[in-house]
Amino acid sequence: MRSSFDLTPLYRSTVGFDRVFDLLDSMGKAETGGYPPYNIERLDENDYRITLAVAGFSEDELDVELHENTLTVTGSHQEDDEDRTFLYQGIAGRSFQRRFQLAEHVKVAGASLVNGLLNVELRREIPESAKPRKISIAGEKAGNVKVLKDADAA
Known part of the structure; x- marks a missing residue:
């Protein structure tokens, strides 16, 4: 007998993990053969x-x-061997x-x-875009804020 888990609380606190939850839900339905x-x-x-x-x-x-x-x-x-007779x-x-x-x-x-x-x-x-990267922290001065651009991300 398969027990079902309610994943609703996880949906409230995560973003973009829908596919992961679908995989978790389908794990109980795995092939039995x-x-x-x-x-x-x-x-x-x-x-x-x-x-x-x-x-x-x-x-x-x-x-x-x-x-x-x-x-x-x-x-x-x-x-192609439909006429074969097996003893075992x-x-x-x-x-x-x-x-x-x-x-x-x-x-x-x-x-x-x-x-x-x-x-x-x-x-x-x-891919490089999915690997961890260091984000610099700007000082308290308003003119000291650095905005990351697509060129900085690569």
Whole structure:
């Protein structure tokens, strides 16, 4: 059973965090399926890797797509062996779609398929305008106020 949190008090004291609250609300609605299994690794401060076990899928049957901040990995088999009869089928070969929510400024650096593992390389690239900057404090004299311009921000 999923418990619901009321985020209304947070909306009163924050500005511009609507997307964060929407993500928190949607976390309880996450996918419950476990196929295909995957790992999420932090390689260093700005590099990450998502590895999915996609044994039996070729590069042509896999699709990696980034739309806004949602990474979607889709695998679909082309059913060309419909006349096959299995005595036992323990290898999952079904189609799948797995979604990952990426944080702001996280970009997909590339993807590779090696030994049945799909590796999606991610990199966090924070633009200069979003990095912390020092703001100078003016003295008490009215003529001493410095106004920051767009050129100063960069």
